[in-house]
Amino acid sequence: MLSAMIRLHWKSSRAWVLAAIAAVVALPIVSVALAWPHDSADVASFLARLDAWSLFYPAVAGVLGAVMAGLTWRSDRRGDFVYALTLPIERWRYVWYRFLSGAMLIASVAAALWLAALLTVATTPRAAFLHAYPTALAAKFGLATLAVFSASFALVALPGRVRQVGARAILALIALQALVFLLGWQGNWLVPVLEALTDRFGPLGILGGRWMLIDV
Amino acid sequence: MSSLALILALLQPVPGAADSVRRVVDRLTALLPAPSEARTALDSLTLEAQAARAASESAGGTLTDTLVNGPLTLLTTRVERRVFADILPEASRAWSGLFAGPAPEVWLEVRGGPWGSARTLVGRHREDTAFRAATHLGVRLRGPDPESFARRVVGEVLGQLLLDRADPGLRDWLVFGPTPIGQPAGAEELSYQLATSVAPATRACRDGDRSRCPAAFGLDGGTTKELSLAARGALVRAALDAGGPGAWDRLLAQPDRSMSDRLAAAAGRPPEALIDRLMARARADRSGGPGADPLRWWVAAGWLALALGVVAGGGIRR
Known part of the structure; x- marks a missing residue:
């Protein structure tokens, strides 16, 4: 059943997966090429530009993760879960297969990034005290x-x-926050929530931190 | 004049009266209970701690504990007590190890408001009246790794006190005191500086010309100091670590010698060996890159498992 789920999931999400693979293959190559300084001794500006390009990695990860989750349940939502609930399989196992099918497609994108990063690192001369982290x-x-x-x-x-x-x-909270901001009143609840979601202990904290392919 | 002395003086003309009164007073005094041992056993350290606590409380502070370990005394609050109590023995050993003889006694105190944001760790040599060193605590002691942060701030304050009693030449060269405990300031930066510097001696040193490395660290007596103050602090810390007991005293012993000779005297080895060790450490440094913060990875794995558990446990809902 798992292989059938993976096939169906691939059919529904292949455009997104292929686009993500194209993006993650291009990112290391393009970022290192465009960040490369005119003066090879100017390592500081190389690292600064590479750091700026590295913001695209968590952006692609975030978009891909959210889209894959939506596509995972799309067919079941369309059928109001009738087909899923009539299958002779435990619910937890069905959910696990759904999750696994999405995870395997995500793993294929990560593998593509790994190969592209290895290729980029192998073809890029590196200054002393710089290390590659493909x-x-x-x-x-x-x-x-x-x-x-x-x-x-x-x-x-x-x-x-x-x-x-x-x-x-x-949406109501966002609208209210915008209104408070426009009226010049004191009140800020969105930023602390976003910070809680993305700090080191938040559920999205992994999107933060360093994302550089070449670093000290 | 006490009451007893006045009475004895008035009775002086009467023969034998003063002696009789004195004998009666002695017998009565013998019947009274002995003074409390706690009141007679107070030493100067305890009295100073009580005075400091009273002064803090009168100013609205909340000092509650005095921690003493070797030459270090720390007045702290309830919030910071546990964290500093864990690292005070280590700080005391590191401080004592810098001096050939008895280490100077140091007084540390946590100061600031009750909400954590304005807290400061201050320090002074015990014989000084004013605090000579300070570093801001902020709210980091409630963060994910308070012990490392406490170790660093105690190291910074002790480093400032070290430099406060150094000669002007060393103070000008070093600017910031070497931290006796905790991660040496600049150890993380050194690899970045070596990788990115365009200064001539540093580039040559990075590319393998060891003869240019002392100049990069400012040891050649020249006016140009290519690497940062933090890198020089890391070099002095390496010398103190290598030199063992009394290393700081040896560093201060000959203020008219060159910095290179002084570091050699402190470390017991040439400064080039210290630089080689720092360079090797910087070369092996992997503090950058995506894996620099493994805590984020573990937290992400935990949230992932939680989300999966919630969905699998709850099943699917229409």
């Missing part, structure tokens, strides 16, 4: 995408009514 970069990308995927997976699996109420509440 394996760590690919592993962090995979883990970050899985983290976003699992959080979105859990949210998308919620009952429809709960998701609607939650989405409306979040």
